[in-house]
Amino acid sequence: MRKPGKRRLQSRSGATLVEMVVTLLLFGIMMSMVVAVVSPASKLFLRMQRLQRAQVILDNTIYELQAIAEQATEYVKIYSAGGDTTGAGGTGSGPMAEFVSPEGYVTLVSAEGCPPTHILMGGTDVETVDGVDEGRLLVRYYSRDISADPSLGASYQYKKDGTEAARAVARPFADGYYMGNYLKIEFSFPGGVDEGTAVDYVNAKVELYSDEERTQLVVWEDVVLELRYAAERVDAVTAGG
Numbered sequence: 001m002r003k004p005g006k007r008r009l010q011s012r013s014g015a016t017l018v019e020m021v022v023t024l025l026l027f028g029i030m031m032s033m034v035v036a037v038v039s040p041a042s043k044l045f046l047r048m049q050r051l052q053r054a055q056v057i058l059d060n061t062i063y064e065l066q067a068i069a070e071q072a073t074e075y076v077k078i079y080s081a082g083g084d085t086t087g088a089g090g091t092g093s094g095p096m097a098e099f100v101s102p103e104g105y106v107t108l109v110s111a112e113g114c115p116p117t118h119i120l121m122g123g124t125d126v127e128t129v130d131g132v133d134e135g136r137l138l139v140r141y142y143s144r145d146i147s148a149d150p151s152l153g154a155s156y157q158y159k160k161d162g163t164e165a166a167r168a169v170a171r172p173f174a175d176g177y178y179m180g181n182y183l184k185i186e187f188s189f190p191g192g193v194d195e196g197t198a199v200d201y202v203n204a205k206v207e208l209y210s211d212e213e214r215t216q217l218v219v220w221e222d223v224v225l226e227l228r229y230a231a232e233r234v235d236a237v238t239a240g241g
């Protein structure tokens with residue numbers, strides 16, 4: 001039996017409200033310091049990762065472009081911006097290149113896109129394929145009138161009934177391949193290569209942009225597109241409507 005007037009002392013555990021507030025305040029300060037350090041590093045990492053992906057996309061596109069261009073035979077023609085080749089002459093530099101493939105098809109290479117296009121086989125309209133947006137590598141093939149002299153007039157049909165037509169439309173890469181980037185190509189002839197002069201290669205500035213308007217440049221490279229077969233520069237009209 002306990003004697004009156006004596007009490008057992010008990011230990012107190014836990015933290016007071018003031019201690020908790022101070023602890024949370026210090027923790028918040030420390031986290032702010034960590035975020036201040038980690039956030040720029042994280043942004044830099046993401047930026048570098050995006051740049052590396054863009055470089056891989058650009059490199060693979062250049063390899064594909066070189067493989068396409070080395071098939072050029074007979075002539076090479078470059079168009080200025082505009083897209084429609086009907087009745088158009090050539091120029092020294094521009095976003096679209098034209099040549100004849102080893103199989104005898106006129107070939108147009110660009111990253112300027114195209115509207116829905118009629119596919120013609122033997123002059124017959126067999127189907128209409130969807131258009132291609134700007135910023136994607138695009139190759140179009142046209143049946144050539146081998147009896148026509150490019151220097152005298154049209155040698156292939158670029159339009160039918162006022163709308164674009166082709167023998168085939170090919171996209172070497174699907175839209176997802178570009179991972180939100182957009183391609184731009186500027187072809188140009190080497191110095192001293194004039195109309196009717198033999199051409200061994202064509203220069204190309206290949207660029208990749210992060211926006212659809214192609215104003216925010218990510219990576220770019222100047223490349224030489226070597227030709228395997230004999231060809232010459234042609235500026236004459238080669239396409240009719």
